[in-house]
Amino acid sequence: GENVEQHPxxxxxxxxxxxxxxxxxxxxxxxxxxxxxxxxxxxxxxxIDIRSNVGEKKDQRIAVTLNKTxxxxxxxxxxxxxxxxxxxxxxxTLNAGKSTFGDGTTLTVxx
Amino acid sequence: DVKVTQSSRYLVKxxxxxVFLECVQDMDHENMFWYRQDxxxxxxxxxxxxxxxxxxxxxxxxxxxxxxxxxxxxxLILESASTNQTSMYLCASSFxxxxxxxxxxxxxxxxxxxxx
Numbered sequence: 119g120e121n122v123e124q125h126p127x128x129x130x131x132x133x134x135x136x137x138x139x140x141x142x143x144x145x146x147x148x149x150x151x152x153x154x155x156x157x158x159x160x161x162x163x164x165x166i167d168i169r170s171n172v173g174e175k176k177d178q179r180i181a182v183t184l185n186k187t188x189x190x191x192x193x194x195x196x197x198x199x200x201x202x203x204x205x206x207x208x209x210x211t212l213n214a215g216k217s218t219f220g221d222g223t224t225l226t227v228x229x
Numbered sequence: 230d231v232k233v234t235q236s237s238r239y240l241v242k243x244x245x246x247x248v249f250l251e252c253v254q255d256m257d258h259e260n261m262f263w264y265r266q267d268x269x270x271x272x273x274x275x276x277x278x279x280x281x282x283x284x285x286x287x288x289x290x291x292x293x294x295x296x297x298x299x300x301x302x303x304x305l306i307l308e309s310a311s312t313n314q315t316s317m318y319l320c321a322s323s324f325x326x327x328x329x330x331x332x333x334x335x336x337x338x339x340x341x342x343x344x345x
Contacts, residue, residue, distance in 0.1 A: 119288065127269070150331035161233070161319055161336030162272070207271060211331045215260045215323040216287075221271040 120145040122210050124220025131198050132228050139223045141208035142190040150211035151184060151191050155204045156222075162207055166193070198227045232256070235320050235337040242344050248307040250340050252320030259325035261303035262334065263287075263295065266317040275318075278303055279325060310344045317341050 121144040131137050143151075149170040154162035168175045168182045168191065175182050179198075184191040195202055205224050209217040236251035254261065260279055264272040264287075274287030276295040284295050292314060296304045303322075307314055318341075321334040 122271075124271075152333050154334075154336075159338065161321075161338045162334075163336070164333040167333055213331070215262070215325070215331050215334065216274065216277060217331075217334060218274075218288075219264075219272040221269055 120148055120210050120212055120218040122208060122218050122220045124208050124223060126223060127221065128224045128226075130226045130228065133198060133200060135198055137195045137198050137202070137225055137227075139193045139206055139208070139225075140190060141192070141210075141220050142188075143210040143218075144189065145210070145212060146186070146189065148210040148212050150217075151182070152209050152211070152217070153182060153193050154207045154209065156207065157204045165206075195225075198225075200227050200229050203227045233320055233322055233335050233337040235318075235340050237340050238338070240340060240342045242307075242310050242342065244311060244344055246307075246310045246344075248310050248342065248344075250305040250307075250318055250320075250342070252303045252305070252337060253301050254303075254320075254322040254335070255301065256322070256335070257300065258322035258335070259300070260323045260332075261297065262321040262323075263293075263303070263305045264319045264321065265289070266319055266339070272319065275305065307342075310342075312344050315342060315344045 152167035156162040181194045208220040262277040263275040324332040
């Protein structure tokens with residue numbers, strides 16, 4: 119089955135700096151790569167996603183890049199703010215919504 | 230906005246009890262999922278369902294079963310709870326747009342189950 123590795127497990131940045139989280143996946147048939155943000159006491163929420171026919175996608179301060187050949191994808195957050203502090207999960211999806219998740223990255227943005 | 234509601238926020242059960250975790254979604258989604266979340270292990274898929282009365286095993290189905298009698302409701306059942314099932318349980322749903330097109334998951338806020 120699919121295997122997703124996510125790095126780093128913890129990330130601490132100063133407010134205004136950029137943050138990058140990286141994931142690799144094993145199954146080249148995966149075609150959908152969402153990123154979720156989980157705040158304390160809540161379930162994960164989608165923040166951005168990318169499909170296998172696209173190399174990059176941007177939404178304001180958040181961007182995701184996908185390298186299908188190398189089987190890795192990354193989340194980039196620019197101009198970080200304290201409210202960006204949360205746990206972030208990447209996922210790789212093979213079919214019908216069945217996603218395999220990375221282990222999560224705890225991002226702390228220091229004011 | 231899609232709403233996925235899990236009936237209990239916190240549950241404390243004893244070893245050997247039969248436990249029911251309930252999940253309801255209000256957006257007519259075809260797909261529903263149960264994940265468990267443990268520190269450092271991410272989210273692991275227990276069971277999922279693409280339609281009423283249909284179920285498929287995920288990656289860690291042992292010790293669990295599910296029921297989907299209505300489209301909006303998906304129940305996770307622990308037949309005989311054990312201490313290693315102490316965890317956060319997350320229900321999710323998504324649209325089914327065909328095998329070639331995946332949709333994002335919409336999660337509930339979780340049920341933290343403690344088995345003593």
